Amino acid sequence: MTKSAPDNQPVSINGRMGEPWVHLEDGHALANWGKDEEIAYNQMNRQTEKAIFFRRTFDFLTDSRVKGDYFEFGSHRCRTFRMALTEARKHNVQDMHFWAFDSFEGLPELKHASSLEIWKKGALKTAVDDFMRMVNEHGIYTDRVHTVKGYYSDSLTAELHKSFSDQKKKASLITVDCDLYESAIPVFKFIDEFLQEGSVIYMDDLFAGFKGTPLKGIARAFLEYQQKTKWRFIRHLDVGWWGRSYLAYEAKEPVTGIL
Numbered sequence: 001m002t003k004s005a006p007d008n009q010p011v012s013i014n015g016r017m018g019e020p021w022v023h024l025e026d027g028h029a030l031a032n033w034g035k036d037e038e039i040a041y042n043q044m045n046r047q048t049e050k051a052i053f054f055r056r057t058f059d060f061l062t063d064s065r066v067k068g069d070y071f072e073f074g075s076h077r078c079r080t081f082r083m084a085l086t087e088a089r090k091h092n093v094q095d096m097h098f099w100a101f102d103s104f105e106g107l108p109e110l111k112h113a114s115s116l117e118i119w120k121k122g123a124l125k126t127a128v129d130d131f132m133r134m135v136n137e138h139g140i141y142t143d144r145v146h147t148v149k150g151y152y153s154d155s156l157t158a159e160l161h162k163s164f165s166d167q168k169k170k171a172s173l174i175t176v177d178c179d180l181y182e183s184a185i186p187v188f189k190f191i192d193e194f195l196q197e198g199s200v201i202y203m204d205d206l207f208a209g210f211k212g213t214p215l216k217g218i219a220r221a222f223l224e225y226q227q228k229t230k231w232r233f234i235r236h237l238d239v240g241w242w243g244r245s246y247l248a249y250e251a252k253e254p255v256t257g258i259l
């Protein structure tokens with residue numbers, strides 16, 4: 001397979017005709033480039049962007065003294081969950097608990113067709129034992145990892161909410177990586193009480209799955225949530241072309257002006 005540098009790494013520059021030219025693979029280098037290479041290339045670039053996001057965000061959280069748990073809605077193959085664990089460890093975060101909320105059965109029935117053929121009921125399934133095996137192999141803060149199994153409409157119960165509330169839980173970082181509007185609706189309802197000033201909400205797939213329209217998917221759920229909550233959100237980090245993080249803050253009126 002032809003190897004390329006991830007697109008968020010510094011590009012290498014060659015001198016040519018007295019000018020700096022970016023090194024690019026040419027027709028010879030890409031002669032055998034096919035679909036497998038394209039998929040691996042996209043995955044490499046996307047996972048690299050996400051790893052950089054987690055590094056920056058844990059730096060933000062520790063620098064800003066925002067403390068609380070990690071909630072991940074959509075844990076699948078543990079890729080982003082491992083990033084959270086590693087960055088928490090590298091930032092010497094001592095008291096964080098790490099919550100993986102997932103059906104562990106894959107996607108539910110889709111209410112709105114996605115432009116991605118692979119998003120179907122049961123797709124993206126990782127069984128809870130396989131997920132925990134990956135967590136244990138990773139070997140960071142394993143005693144503080146918790147799984148909550150089930151579709152969110154069933155698993156995010158009033159009892160679970162009360163239990164978190166009684167423990168005065170707060171979230172410092174919330175990853176919403178559950179792809180679908182109908183999945184994100186109960187998620188936003190559940191997290192509301194556990195936000196604090198500086199909580200980060202990272203929405204993966206804000207622009208994926210529905211051609212970027214804000215009328216569908218996670219984007220629609222987030223817009224609707226903003227109509228109901230006391231929390232306001234300021235845009236923080238862009239993560240590739242697909243995702244973005246926001247910081248929660250409280251204010252009676254929306255702040256005007258461009259940031």
Ligand SMILES: C[S@@+](CC[C@H](N)C(=O)[O-])C[C@H]1O[C@@H](n2cnc3c(N)ncnc32)[C@H](O)[C@@H]1O
Nearest residue numbers: 074075076077078079080103106151152178183
């Ligand atoms: C794109 S994958 C998550 C990828 C993961 N963050 C990673 O890095 O490997 C989406 C996950 O969301 C879960 N999911 C989607 N909708 C759900 C729902 N309504 N209830 C529970 N889990 C859901 C799926 O089971 C799947 O594991």
